[in-house]
Structure formats: structure tokens, C-alpha cells
Amino acid sequence: MIAGLNTSYLAKLPAGLKFGALLIVSIGLYLIGSWQILSVLLILSVIVLLSARVNLRQLRMPLVTLLLILGIVFVSLGIQTTWDSALVSVLRLLTMCMFAYAVSLTTTFDAMLELFQQVASPLRHVGANPAQISLGLSLAIRFIPELKRVYLEVREAQHARGLANNPLAVAVPLVIRSLRIAEDTAEALEARGYDSAEHSN
Amino acid sequence: MELPEIQLEQVTVSFEDRTVLTDITLTLNERRIGVIGANGAGKSTLSRLLNALVIPTSGTVRVGGLDTSKSAKQIRRDVGFVFQNPANQIIMPLVADDIAFGLKNIGLSKSERKVRVAQTLDELNIGHLADRESHTLSGGEQQMVALAAVIAMQPRTIVFDEPTTMLDLRNRLRFQREIAQLPQRAIVITHDLEILEDFDRVLVVTDGIIAFDGQPADAVDHYRQWSHV
């Protein structure tokens, strides 16, 4: 879902503006109870999405999952209450998600993070250290593919012993190796002069 | 380059239940120093005394006159450290950012960092790795990036803790060549006895003490004999 290369008019808007607009639109959608109006808004949201020239292929999986969930919601709600309210609920959710995709796919990851950090900056007064937070986020991103690899390696190793599907045989080595990685990395950080007590970044 | 003297004075290191190093006294001045010995003998702990990652339980370690128990941060600017596991010492998702990380900590500006990173990558002939994602690098490439990240901080001493143990032969040889060309002092813990040939001094660590301290050939002989139990 990363909005790497979007260059449309939406990409040029500041992240905070888009996020705020999304929140307002979402609240607004809950105040509308007519499926006709919601249908129009849904079409509008799709137009916005398409006009922003987003990479539609990125939406394939999430959209399929979403439609599946909404399908179940539609049927359950229809049976329980009325088909009218089921339609309203599903149209509303779909529209909201479309607008949300439009924001997510036209805002770079870095811009989103910066927005969150701005929103969270009051927490500084409660003791949160921005440099530490920034490092934590970068470290997490750095090691996601690494840990995925460790997991697959552990499973393969256990596969040879017939234990690939034994949760314990996979989870314990995974955790131990992860703790080891953490300790090595902490050493490397300190060796390079990282001083967690300072706002050094 | 003037190299700061490293002094260990009656250093003992104990952790919880065991003593890892006993009463070590050493003065290190040479440009190429090797450290060999069996696993668990205390080599890793010894190496970590040099950049204040380990503080002595008793005794003092001084680097260029600075006490490691008091001036860790300053010392770490002058003593770099390359670890055994290539992957776990690369901390940023992108290579260029990883090399720049230490530079932020010593106060370089953004433009200064950019220049230093480019210079360092050039020196080691790995400019092509600058925009790569860390997890896509091979073990050999990761170790080169780790070396670059250390060199970028311009320390006068670099300690290596078994830098080639996890690399294949080709990368091992390449890394050894890099170490040989470094203008900085290199203190290398290794199991690769061949690279010690041109070294100035080699220490053999056995059961927490320096069992032998002298010329590479003699040290290796001593270690070989000791290993034939």
C-alpha cells in the first residue's frame, strides 16, 4: 500500500489536510441514511481514486478481502434487519474505504509517519523521546524482512525433523534467535555512539 | 596517523557466576594486532574492553589516556568495532542511512554526512550499494557496509570480532585484503590463522589469561600445540 510514486494532484496536498478531510468525510457518511445518496458518494469516491492515478494493482488484495467481509456483513444485516439498512451499511463502508485508499495511496509513508509524530508530539511532555521513537520505527522496518527470513529458516530446519507444523518447535527457536538479534543490534548501536539518554537525533 | 596507546592494567572481568578474564595487564601500541584462542576463552570480552562495551570488574582500561569506565562515548568515536554477525550490526533499512547513523551521533550536519557517506563508500568500492535495502545484501556485502559505517566515523583504531567467521571463502579473502589496506590500527580476533602472517603482534587467549604474546608465527605454533590435546 505504499504511495511511492504517485504524482497526482492529491499527492501534492499536505498529509494533515487529507487525513483531516478523511475523518470529516467519515463522520459525515455516518449521518447519511439513504442508499441513493450513498451510491452517488461511492461513485464520487471511485472517481477521486481513479483521478488520482493510483496504482490499482496494489488495491487488488485488500479490495478482495474487504469485499468478502462486506458481503458477509450485507447478508447478515439483511437477514437480521432490512435489506435497505444492509445496503446503506455496505455502501457507507465501501465509500469510506475508497476515500481512505485515495489518501493512503497518495501520501508517502514518510509523510504519514511525520503526521503521526506531529500528532503525538504533545507526548513529549510525558517523557517520550522522539529520537528513540524514530530509531524504534526504523529498526522495526529494518528487521521485518530479516525476521520473516528467520521464521522461514526455522520452519525449514524443523521440517527436516518432521516438526514444521509444530508451533512450539517453531516458536521457541524464532523467539530465541530474535532475542539474540536484539542483543547483537543493541551492542552495535552503542558501539556506534548511540546514546539513548540524549535527544541526539 | 598517530595511534593512541591502549593500556589494560590488572583487568579482571566477571559476570554473575563466572570469571571470564583474570588479571590482564597489556599495553597495545602496534598497528596490526591479532587475538586468537579457543571459543569461550575470553577473546570477545577482551575485544569489548577496548571500546567500553565491557567495563572491567576490577582494574582499568585506558585508550589514549581516557578511562573506559568514564569516557565511553568519547572512546567509541576513536575505537570502531566490527562484529561477527554481518546482518545484526546493520541498523537502518537503507545502506546510505546506516552509514550515516553514527555520523549523526557525532554531530555532523546533513550535508557533511552526505559527503562523508559518499567518500567512505568510494574508498571501499561499494558505491553501488548506496541505495540498496539492507536485507537484500549478501553476507559479504553486509560486512563491507558494516566496515564502511565504522570507517565513516574516522576512528584511529578498529576492533574486529571474528569478522569473517560467517562469510564464505571468497568474501573472507576479500575482507582480509580490506583489513590489510586499512590506514587505521586493526585489532583482529580471528580463527583465520593465515591473515596473521603480516601482523605485528599476536596474543593467544586461553582460559581467561594471555597464554602467549609475541610474533605471529610463534603465537600460532603455541596455539596449534595447545589445541592438539
Added chain:
Amino acid sequence: MATATTSQTRNTVYVAIFAAMIAAMGLVPPIVIGIVPVPITLQTLGVMLAGALLGPVRGMLSSLIVVVLALAGLPLLAGGRGGLAVLLGPTGGYLLGWIFGSLVIGALFKFWVLRQKSQTGRMITGLVSVIIGGIGVIYLFGIPWTAAVTGLDLGTSAVGAIAFLPGDLIKAVVTALVAVTVHRSYRALMS
């Protein structure tokens, strides 16, 4: 290899590594265990482990990091999902549930489970703690959110969640066993 790395640095790294683990668990295919015919996604296992191994604050921060990264756009949630749509959609509550779930599991481990003297005592209290935090708390946030957002009543939303219960119970058992085992050899992890 014990070194003098400061606990603050180590804590930052532990939090980040476990966040990476939770995220990585969302990127691997679900697994099939003999007992349950439906493949089990592993992401909540990571959430439970973070709380059980790191305690309330660090465990919660690990889950928080994953939620923040996912909302910022990384496709970290099972199914390759990410971005703001997840928060606004029917499953948004579960994200909040993870954060508080890790917190509760961590707190129970720190102040109750690890105070037990026997391994058996720890395993039993551990399992109870993970069920309370990893299932109870998470569903407590997830189900009402689904109801509020979709218009379904609580009962139906709950039924939807029940489908995941067998898998989550297995994950709870695994978490308890792993955590108790690891804490035995890593005594200083949650001192």
C-alpha cells in the same frame, strides 16, 4: 556474552524487534495444524508473545509500532492490508485491541505469572493471562467496533469473531509455553 549495553538501548531494540516479528508474522502464509482444519494466521501470536515476553510497556509499544506502521501505509496486516482503510473498516477495533492486549498480557505476566515459583504454576497462570489479554481484551475492542461500524448487533459481530477462537486458543497455549520456557533461561528479560 554479557555486555554493558544500557538497558534503555536494549529496551528500544527489544521493542523494535518484536514489532518486526509481529509484522513478519503477517507476511507469512497461515499454517495448518493437524487439530484444526482451518489455516491459522500467526499475527496475533506475535502480539501475544510481545506482551508475554517483554511485559506491559514494551509489549504494548511493539504492538503500537506495528499499528502505526500499518496505518502509515505498509502492507503489514494479514492479507497484505494496510493504510487508513483498515482502521475505518469493520476490523479496525482489533488493531486497538492488539495494543491493549499486549499491555494486559504483559502486566499479568509481570505481576502474577512470573511471581509463581513452579513451572507448572507459571504455565497455568500464563495460559490464563494470555487468554484474558490475547483473546478477551482483543475481542473486547474488536467486536463492539465491528458492531458500531457495520450496524450489526453485538451478537452477530461476536459470532463472526468466534470462528477465530479455536486458532486463537492454540496460539494462547503456544504463547504460554514459549514464554515460560524462555523466561527460565532469560531471567533478566523482565526483571
